[in-house]
Amino acid sequence: MARTLSLPSKSKKTAPKKVVGPAASKVAAKKPAKPVKKAPAKVVSKIVVKKPVTTKALAKKSVAVRATQPTATAKAAAPSKVTSSDFSKSPFNASLKPAQKVGFLREMLRIRRFEQQALKYYNQGIMGGFLHLYNGQESVAAGTASLMNGHDEIITAYRDHGHALAVGMGMNECMAELFGKGTGCSKGKGGSMHFFAPDKHYWGGHGIVAGQTPLGLGLAFAIKYKKINGCAVAFLGDGAVNQGVFSECLNMAALWDLPIVYVIENNGYSMGTSLERSSAVNGSLAKRAEGFCVEWATCGGFDLYELRANLGAAMERARKESKPMVLEVSTYRYYGHSVADANAKKYRAPEEIERYKVDYDPITLWQNQLLKEKVVTQAQIEKIDAEAKAEAAAAAEFGIASPWPTEESIFEDIYHEVDHKTEAGQTGRFFFSE
Numbered sequence: 376m377a378r379t380l381s382l383p384s385k386s387k388k389t390a391p392k393k394v395v396g397p398a399a400s401k402v403a404a405k406k407p408a409k410p411v412k413k414a415p416a417k418v419v420s421k422i423v424v425k426k427p428v429t430t431k432a433l434a435k436k437s438v439a440v441r442a443t444q445p446t447a448t449a450k451a452a453a454p455s456k457v458t459s460s461d462f463s464k465s466p467f468n469a470s471l472k473p474a475q476k477v478g479f480l481r482e483m484l485r486i487r488r489f490e491q492q493a494l495k496y497y498n499q500g501i502m503g504g505f506l507h508l509y510n511g512q513e514s515v516a517a518g519t520a521s522l523m524n525g526h527d528e529i530i531t532a533y534r535d536h537g538h539a540l541a542v543g544m545g546m547n548e549c550m551a552e553l554f555g556k557g558t559g560c561s562k563g564k565g566g567s568m569h570f571f572a573p574d575k576h577y578w579g580g581h582g583i584v585a586g587q588t589p590l591g592l593g594l595a596f597a598i599k600y601k602k603i604n605g606c607a608v609a610f611l612g613d614g615a616v617n618q619g620v621f622s623e624c625l626n627m628a629a630l631w632d633l634p635i636v637y638v639i640e641n642n643g644y645s646m647g648t649s650l651e652r653s654s655a656v657n658g659s660l661a662k663r664a665e666g667f668c669v670e671w672a673t674c675g676g677f678d679l680y681e682l683r684a685n686l687g688a689a690m691e692r693a694r695k696e697s698k699p700m701v702l703e704v705s706t707y708r709y710y711g712h713s714v715a716d717a718n719a720k721k722y723r724a725p726e727e728i729e730r731y732k733v734d735y736d737p738i739t740l741w742q743n744q745l746l747k748e749k750v751v752t753q754a755q756i757e758k759i760d761a762e763a764k765a766e767a768a769a770a771a772e773f774g775i776a777s778p779w780p781t782e783e784s785i786f787e788d789i790y791h792e793v794d795h796k797t798e799a800g801q802t803g804r805f806f807f808s809e
């Protein structure tokens with residue numbers, strides 16, 4: 376039977392009381408998505424500054440997205456019906472200073488330019504391994520980092536570059552890690568999926584789908600146990616939601632009242648499988664939290680104000696009431712699952728990708744918003760972008776010029792037992808086969 380995914384037009388929550396300040400936005404797309412006939416005129420390989428587009432205006436347009444999926448009638452990554460200006464009045468946005476707003480733009484541009492630089496070297500064969508790009512989703516990481524209070528902890532999956540840069544990791548250590556060099560943040564032994572900076576409250580970078588969800592729960596447990604005024608934010612994809620361990624986490628989070636926000640970055644696809652084909656969805660993925668008595672909400676992730684308003688409220692509640700919550704955020708990735716995904720344009724129409732780039736690009740939307748508010752000029756945007764590009768290029772040079780890890784270092788930083796004195800326990804070499 377064809378499965379439909381009509382999202383309710385209003386935010387729904389299970390709890391008796393409302394916890395997320397502004398209505399978390401959901402958009403119903405009741406009619407079958409219309410295939411996009413032709414690609415938008417402008418191919419956005421670079422960030423385009425165009426006439427301000429409000430999320431309200433976007434909502435009026437037919438959301439012809441993911442048109443390749445025959446059974447899909449509603450789309451997860453629909454724009455909000457509420458305007459950016461509405462969300463700008465949220466308590467989490469109203470007192471933002473112009474410099475902070477411009478700072479968010481800088482962060483998103485840095486992430487975009489960093490990844491584009493990496494892609495260049497990957498395509499040239501100079502960089503190897505995996506490379507899961509976050510292009511299109513930058514607002515989620517930048518928005519989250521901007522809400523962290525110094526005691527909050529975050530953890531994510533393998534699409535981790537954006538979160539890393541947003542929490543303040545340097546481009547050099549991140550780029551060098553991508554090149555597999557000893558100067559990388561994981562000494563060249565982790566690569567793209569394993570960026571870490573516990574000193575910046577960032578716990579990585581995990582390749583096992585949903586593997587980060589119980590680890591995030593552990594962070595939340597520690598926060599509660601130590602009576603810290605913070606929360607844990609654990610990101611997961613729309614595919615990861617189907618992993619059993621996530622259900623176990625929700626159960627335990629509810630039982631123990633743990634201060635965690637699970638942010639589902641719903642980009643519509645798990646590798647080459649669309650949401651419609653991979654998940655049984657009753658309105659939203661977040662709604663599954665109901666089964667565990669956990670609060671949930673959904674919101675758009677394209678507009679930074681909207682993201683901050685909703686996630687800010689969820690994090691605040693986790694900190695103050697020590698309660699878990701699931702927030703599903705609509706977003707979109709421009710590239711394939713990883714750069715090695717040869718089918719990136721086969722399981723979704725190229726027009727769909729262009730549509731998101733043109734109409735929903737989080738950087739373009741934010742630039743336009745800031746231009747509208749007159750907190751930045753076009754010339755300033757260009758300068759910030761040029762700086763981000765130069766920083767990324769310099770980081771690539773640093774990575775290329777850096778030394779490889781030494782042979783001996785392969786046995787360093789390996790977790791091994793010190794209280795169980797077998798040969799394996801001493802060297803760590805046979806840790807898993809002991």
Ligand SMILES: Cc1ncc(C[n+]2csc(CCOP(=O)(O)OP(=O)(O)O)c2C)c(N)n1
Pocket residue numbers: 534582583584611612613614615616642644645646712
């Ligand atoms: C336990 C496990 N099963 C399968 C995989 C292979 N795998 C890697 S990514 C992925 C899809 C996950 O998609 P999603 O959670 O939506 O995240 P996104 O890539 O969209 O960010 C799969 C199945 C894995 N790494 N771990």
Ligand SMILES: [Mg+2]
Pocket residue numbers: 612613614640641642643644645646
């Ligand atoms: Mg996904």
